[in-house]
Amino acid sequence: xxxxxxxxxxxxxxxxxxxxxxxxxxxxxxxxxxxxxxxxxxxxxxxxxxxxxxxxxxxxxxxxxxxxxxxxxxxxxxxxxxxxxxxxxxxxxxxxxxxxxxxxxxxxxxxxxxxxxxxxxxxxxxxxxxxxxxxxxxxxxxxxxxxxxxxxxxxxxxxxxxxxxxxxxxxxxxxxxxxxxxxxxxxxxxxxxxxxxxxxxxxxxxxxxxxxxxxxxxxxxxxxxx
Amino acid sequence: xxxxxxxxxxxxxxxxxxxxxxxxxxxxxxxxxxxxxxxxxxxxxxxxxxxxxxxxxxxxxxxxxxxxxxxxxxxxxxxxxxxxxxxxxxxxxxxxxxxxxxxxxxxxxxxxxxxxxxxxxxxxxxxxxxxxxxxxxxxxxxxxxxxxxxxxxxxxxxxxxxxxxxxxxxxxxxxxxxxxxxxxxxxxxxxxxxxxxxxxxxxxxxxxxxxxxxxxxxxxxxxxxxxxxxxxxxxxxxxxxxxxxxxxxxxxxxxxxxxxxxxxxxxxxxxxxxxxxxxxxxxxxxxxxxxxxxxxxxxxxxxxxxxxxxxxxxxxxxxxxxxxxxxxxxxxxxxxxxxxxxxxxxxxxxxxxxxxxxxxxxxxxxxxxxxxxxxxxxxxxxxxxxxxxxxxxxxxxxxxxxxxxxxxxxxxxxxxxxx
Numbered sequence: 001x002x003x004x005x006x007x008x009x010x011x012x013x014x015x016x017x018x019x020x021x022x023x024x025x026x027x028x029x030x031x032x033x034x035x036x037x038x039x040x041x042x043x044x045x046x047x048x049x050x051x052x053x054x055x056x057x058x059x060x061x062x063x064x065x066x067x068x069x070x071x072x073x074x075x076x077x078x079x080x081x082x083x084x085x086x087x088x089x090x091x092x093x094x095x096x097x098x099x100x101x102x103x104x105x106x107x108x109x110x111x112x113x114x115x116x117x118x119x120x121x122x123x124x125x126x127x128x129x130x131x132x133x134x135x136x137x138x139x140x141x142x143x144x145x146x147x148x149x150x151x152x153x154x155x156x157x158x159x160x161x162x163x164x165x166x167x168x169x170x171x172x173x174x175x176x177x178x179x180x181x182x183x184x185x186x187x188x189x190x191x192x193x194x195x196x197x198x199x200x201x202x203x204x205x206x207x208x209x210x211x212x213x214x215x216x217x218x219x220x221x222x223x224x225x226x
Numbered sequence: 227x228x229x230x231x232x233x234x235x236x237x238x239x240x241x242x243x244x245x246x247x248x249x250x251x252x253x254x255x256x257x258x259x260x261x262x263x264x265x266x267x268x269x270x271x272x273x274x275x276x277x278x279x280x281x282x283x284x285x286x287x288x289x290x291x292x293x294x295x296x297x298x299x300x301x302x303x304x305x306x307x308x309x310x311x312x313x314x315x316x317x318x319x320x321x322x323x324x325x326x327x328x329x330x331x332x333x334x335x336x337x338x339x340x341x342x343x344x345x346x347x348x349x350x351x352x353x354x355x356x357x358x359x360x361x362x363x364x365x366x367x368x369x370x371x372x373x374x375x376x377x378x379x380x381x382x383x384x385x386x387x388x389x390x391x392x393x394x395x396x397x398x399x400x401x402x403x404x405x406x407x408x409x410x411x412x413x414x415x416x417x418x419x420x421x422x423x424x425x426x427x428x429x430x431x432x433x434x435x436x437x438x439x440x441x442x443x444x445x446x447x448x449x450x451x452x453x454x455x456x457x458x459x460x461x462x463x464x465x466x467x468x469x470x471x472x473x474x475x476x477x478x479x480x481x482x483x484x485x486x487x488x489x490x491x492x493x494x495x496x497x498x499x500x501x502x503x504x505x506x507x508x509x510x511x512x513x514x515x516x517x518x519x520x521x522x523x524x525x526x527x528x529x530x531x532x533x534x535x536x537x538x539x540x541x542x543x544x545x546x547x548x549x550x551x552x553x554x555x556x557x558x559x560x561x562x563x564x565x566x567x568x569x570x571x572x573x574x575x576x577x578x579x580x581x582x583x584x585x586x587x588x589x590x591x592x593x594x595x596x597x598x599x600x601x602x603x604x605x606x607x608x609x610x611x612x613x614x615x616x617x618x619x620x621x622x623x624x625x626x627x628x629x630x631x632x633x634x635x636x637x638x639x640x641x642x643x644x645x
Contacts, residue, residue, distance in 0.1 A: 054640075100238040
């Protein structure tokens with residue numbers, strides 16, 4: 001039981017505008033530590049919506065969400081922010097790096113926010129992550145001076161900085177060409193296999209999904225196979 | 227809280243948009259500069275105008291009004307005590323203009339710790355003789371040292387020396403208007419006729435110019451002993467005791483108390499010159515209103531710029547929130563931005579305000595009415611700088627509040643999914 005990192009129980013969600021539409025119904029599943037899971041399905045099947053609920057950013061749902069055996073219901077906004085900071089790493093389709101900062105500072109930001117280690121140590125850790133992803137040379141460049149593929153790798157380093165329980169990705173390869181997609185996939189795979197990192201990636205790229213350890217397939221707001 | 231991180235993020239955002247930041251800060255700087263300058267100049271002018279009268283007016287003046295005795299014999303007679311007595315043709319016969327027991331009173335006043343200083347005075351109405359013409363005037367017998375210390379007597383001496391009246395016997399300082407009428411130069415002798423008809427020569431040692439023409443046409447100053455000699459009175463003869471108090475506002479109460487204690491009449495400055503307070507108050511109020519309006523306008527500038535910055539930085543706000551910054555943190559970042567604009571803009575404003583008021587202080591300002599004033603008056607009151615600093619922080623905080631509230635409410639899901 002303690003192996004379960006994330007658990008969704010009977011999650012339902014409706015969109016109310018302009019008419020009430022059920023986008024997620026009766027979602028039940030759990031993810032164990034070290035699993036490399038992909039969520040697939042057609043556009044509009046609710047897979048991204050599900051991801052944002054699981055990420056605690058969207059709180060407008062019914063049902064129960066447990067992260068690290070802790071219920072996310074009834075938590076305040078600041079507490080949820082803390083959970084995201086410490087336990088979840090994000091990689092989005094778009095990299096969302098802050099152009100005002102250097103690459104290394106971008107990676108360090110969530111670590112500095114956690115405020116558990118002194119800045120020097122966070123910087124060392126950030127450098128480690130960059131080295132692991134083979135982009136340590138970019139550390140001192142500004143975030144807007146590097147290429148798209150590199151940006152996405154920086155975003156992955158940022159997701160890793162606080163050693164999260166789970167990394168969530170929303171189409172992390174959606175904006176990348178074949179070669180860079182391949183690099184990103186290899187990084188994820190290595191994280192899962194070498195570092196026993198739990199990953200939950202939403203993708204509509206079936207080639208990507210097939211190579212993960214477990215596929216959760218969705219259709220019309222329901223899980224059809226997991 | 228992790229405040230250093232928030233400040234470093236705010237700093238980066240500020241530097242990334244340094245042009246807008248500069249414009250916003252200049253707005254604050256300008257308004258604080260004007261606020262400081264306006265208030266310094268306006269209150270400087272207020273003090274100048276009030277000083278025209280108030281500097282020379284004692285806070286409390288003790289004197290003996292010439293008036294009939296209240297206790298007429300018939301009222302004191304036991305047999306007529308219950309009657310209503312009509313008395314006609316009462317004369318103020320027995321009352322004298324001098325203050326009784328003046329030396330002891332002055333001694334007692336000097337020891338009172340509410341009193342800043344005491345200056346005795348004699349007013350003697352006289353005629354100045356110019357050929358066959360007699361000009362009415364007043365010789366004020368003053369203690370030159372006390373008068374200068376308390377009522378700035380020396381400031382109003384335009385030529386000659388005021389202190390000479392204390393050193394040279396039978397010397398006089400004439401009002402400028404009076405001197406012009408008498409065609410008296412410094413060093414000349416003027417003839418004075420007292421009310422009793424005695425002729426007395428006095429040497430002119432200086433001119434006095436108060437700025438009030440009518441005053442200068444009749445007034446002159448000599449030492450107390452000279453005036454006593456003039457009037458043929460003993461050394462204890464004093465008609466007025468002028469007091470300066472440590473706290474101006476206690477004057478009415480103190481005046482009442484002293485009147486009773488010393489059995490003399492007392493007049494306080496508030497009763498004598500109430501209109502000046504009102505004028506100063508209104509002028510100061512207007513300056514504050516204009517200054518604060520300027521600041522509020524600058525506040526709107528900051529509001530606009532922050533709003534724009536927040537629209538531009540939506541993505542950054544979204545990712546900060548996604549990676550664990552709470553709404554409160556985001557709000558703090560933008561508040562720090564607003565307040566640092568206010569702080570640095572305000573600081574520059576205080577500096578330029580000081581510079582601008584110093585410049586105004588150097589501009590020549592000559593007027594016949596104000597002989598001691600050579601440049602525009604400026605009041606360098608640290609309180610204005612304090613108010614300016616506090617207000618620049620408060621307005622920028624308010625201006626930053628609403629945009630940062632908006633930033634804290636940004637829903638990262640909407641921004642991220644919108645891409």
